[in-house]
Amino acid sequence: MKRLALASLAVIAPLTSALADSNQVAALGLTDGWYCKVGGKGAEGDSVLVRAGGPRPFLGIDGLDCHDPVVANGRLTAKTCYANGGIKLGVSKSYAAGGDKITLDGADFVLTPVAPNGDVCPPAQKAAAVSSPKPIDDFAADPTFIVTTVEKGTLPADAGTMPVPAAAEPIVEAFKDYLSKGCREAGGKPEFKPDFATAVDVNGDGRADIFMTANRMYCDGAVSYWSGSSGSTARWALSKADGTYAIADQLHHNVEIQETLKNGFQLIVHLHGANCNKIGAGQCRHVVNVDRNGEIHTIAWPDGKDRSIQGKPAATASKPAPLTHNLPPADALANSGWSTWFHNGSTMVINEQTGRIVYEEPKASIAGTVPKGAILFEGKFDGKRISGTAYVFKKGCDPAPYQVSGRVEDRKGFGSRIVLTGPAPKRDRNSCAIVGTTATHSRLVFEEYMDI
Incomplete structure (x- = not known):
C-alpha cells in the first residue's frame, strides 16, 4: 500500500496562551494519549484524552475539553471545560490514577496506543498491559x-x-x-x-x-x-x-x-x-x-449509523416517528412549567426543568413531517446558558441529532429570545443519508410569547 501524507494535523482545540502558562493538566502527571474504558460503570467506547504537551493543554472528558483540572480529596474537579460551540461547563468526578490507568466515577481507563487512522477506543476494549505512546506534540498527531x-x-x-x-x-x-x-x-x-x-x-x-x-x-x-x-x-x-x-x-x-x-x-x-x-x-x-x-x-457506514435510513429514497423509506412528548392540555401548560414561544412560524413550548423545547403547533408547511409534541431540543438550561441536542426533520426519515449551545437574551421590555447554534446535518437529496452540515453555526431562534 502506498501512502502519501498530505497534512499532519492534530485534533486539538486551540486554547488560550494564558491557560498554557499554568499547566494544570501536566500537574496530573499523566502520559499524553487516549485512555480507553475497560470496565466500571457507563457504556463501552468511553474514553479520556490527555493533551498535556504543547502550548494548549487540555483533558478530554465526556466530550468536553477541560483546562484547569484539580485533584483533591479523591475527586477531580474542573471549572473551565468547553464543549463545541464555546459554552463553558464544569466537571466533578471521583478520581484515582496509577501507572497507565485512570479511574473516574468507578470506570477504569487504560492508556492505549492508537495507530494512524486506527480504531480509537473500540467497544469491548479489554484490560491489558500496554506500552506508552510517544507524547503527542501540537499539530503532530494522526494526519487529517x-x-x-x-x-x-x-x-x-x-x-x-x-x-x-x-x-x-x-x-x-x-x-x-x-x-x-x-x-x-x-x-x-x-x-x-x-x-x-x-x-x-x-x-x-x-x-x-x-x-x-x-x-x-x-x-x-x-x-x-x-x-x-x-x-x-x-x-x-x-x-x-x-x-x-x-x-x-x-x-x-x-x-x-x-x-x-x-x-x-x-x-x-x-x-x-x-x-x-x-x-x-x-x-x-x-x-x-x-x-x-x-x-x-x-x-x-461500516460502523453503523445513528437513527438514519441509508441508501433508500425518502419517498420509499419507512416512516419513523419523531421523538415526542405528551403535552398537558393547553389551559394547563403554564401551570406545568411550560412557557410559550415562537420559532420560524411555529408555536413552541419550553420547559426549563425538563430541558425540552417541543412543537405545540407546527406551521402548516411542516405539519405533515413534524407532529404536535415533536421534540426539537433536549438538554440543559443553566441560568442563561443552554446546551444539548437539537434535531433536524425530513419526511420519511428519523430526526437527525446534532449538538447545539447558546443562551437566553433579554430584549429589554420585549420578552426574551433564545439563540442556539451548531453544525446542523445536511441530508442527501434522495435519501436519509447525512452527507455533511448545512453550516458550521446553523441558528435556531425562539421568541418569547408576550400577552400585551
Missing part, C-alpha cells in the same frame, strides 16, 4: 488528510499534493475570514498554519479539490468555537464541470482518500462515535465519493 492506494490500484501522478489554483484562492480566503471573525469576536488573535488548505483531485477531473480545517488555525487568547473532542470544523471545495466549486461544510476528525478499483476515489470520513450511535470516541466511518459535479454520495 492522507491518500492511499488499495485493491492493487495505481495512484495517479497528480493524486498527491497539488497547488491551490487561483480560482479557489477566494474560497480559501473566505473561510479564513469566517474563522478569523469568530476568533476576534471571542477576544482572540487568529494565526493560520502555512498548509491551512490541502489540494488533491478526488473526483478525477484533473482539477484540485480543496480541503480546509480549523485545526490549522490557532485562536490565541480565546477558546475555539471550531475544534474539540467531537472533531473540527472543515470546509471542502469540490470542483464542478462548469469550472466552479461546490462548498460542503463538515465536522470530522480525519479523512482518508482511497483509490479503489470498485469505486474509484472514495473518502473515508472519521467522525465522533456519536454519529454511529456510540458513546465516546469509538470508531465511526462514513465512506463517500464525489462526482464531477461536486456532489457527495454515501457508499457505506
Whole structure:
C-alpha cells in the first residue's frame, strides 16, 4: 500500500496562551494519549484524552475539553471545560490514577496506543498491559488528510499534493475570514498554519479539490468555537464541470482518500462515535465519493449509523416517528412549567426543568413531517446558558441529532429570545443519508410569547 501524507494535523482545540502558562493538566502527571474504558460503570467506547504537551493543554472528558483540572480529596474537579460551540461547563468526578490507568466515577481507563487512522477506543476494549505512546506534540498527531492506494490500484501522478489554483484562492480566503471573525469576536488573535488548505483531485477531473480545517488555525487568547473532542470544523471545495466549486461544510476528525478499483476515489470520513450511535470516541466511518459535479454520495457506514435510513429514497423509506412528548392540555401548560414561544412560524413550548423545547403547533408547511409534541431540543438550561441536542426533520426519515449551545437574551421590555447554534446535518437529496452540515453555526431562534 502506498501512502502519501498530505497534512499532519492534530485534533486539538486551540486554547488560550494564558491557560498554557499554568499547566494544570501536566500537574496530573499523566502520559499524553487516549485512555480507553475497560470496565466500571457507563457504556463501552468511553474514553479520556490527555493533551498535556504543547502550548494548549487540555483533558478530554465526556466530550468536553477541560483546562484547569484539580485533584483533591479523591475527586477531580474542573471549572473551565468547553464543549463545541464555546459554552463553558464544569466537571466533578471521583478520581484515582496509577501507572497507565485512570479511574473516574468507578470506570477504569487504560492508556492505549492508537495507530494512524486506527480504531480509537473500540467497544469491548479489554484490560491489558500496554506500552506508552510517544507524547503527542501540537499539530503532530494522526494526519487529517492522507491518500492511499488499495485493491492493487495505481495512484495517479497528480493524486498527491497539488497547488491551490487561483480560482479557489477566494474560497480559501473566505473561510479564513469566517474563522478569523469568530476568533476576534471571542477576544482572540487568529494565526493560520502555512498548509491551512490541502489540494488533491478526488473526483478525477484533473482539477484540485480543496480541503480546509480549523485545526490549522490557532485562536490565541480565546477558546475555539471550531475544534474539540467531537472533531473540527472543515470546509471542502469540490470542483464542478462548469469550472466552479461546490462548498460542503463538515465536522470530522480525519479523512482518508482511497483509490479503489470498485469505486474509484472514495473518502473515508472519521467522525465522533456519536454519529454511529456510540458513546465516546469509538470508531465511526462514513465512506463517500464525489462526482464531477461536486456532489457527495454515501457508499457505506461500516460502523453503523445513528437513527438514519441509508441508501433508500425518502419517498420509499419507512416512516419513523419523531421523538415526542405528551403535552398537558393547553389551559394547563403554564401551570406545568411550560412557557410559550415562537420559532420560524411555529408555536413552541419550553420547559426549563425538563430541558425540552417541543412543537405545540407546527406551521402548516411542516405539519405533515413534524407532529404536535415533536421534540426539537433536549438538554440543559443553566441560568442563561443552554446546551444539548437539537434535531433536524425530513419526511420519511428519523430526526437527525446534532449538538447545539447558546443562551437566553433579554430584549429589554420585549420578552426574551433564545439563540442556539451548531453544525446542523445536511441530508442527501434522495435519501436519509447525512452527507455533511448545512453550516458550521446553523441558528435556531425562539421568541418569547408576550400577552400585551
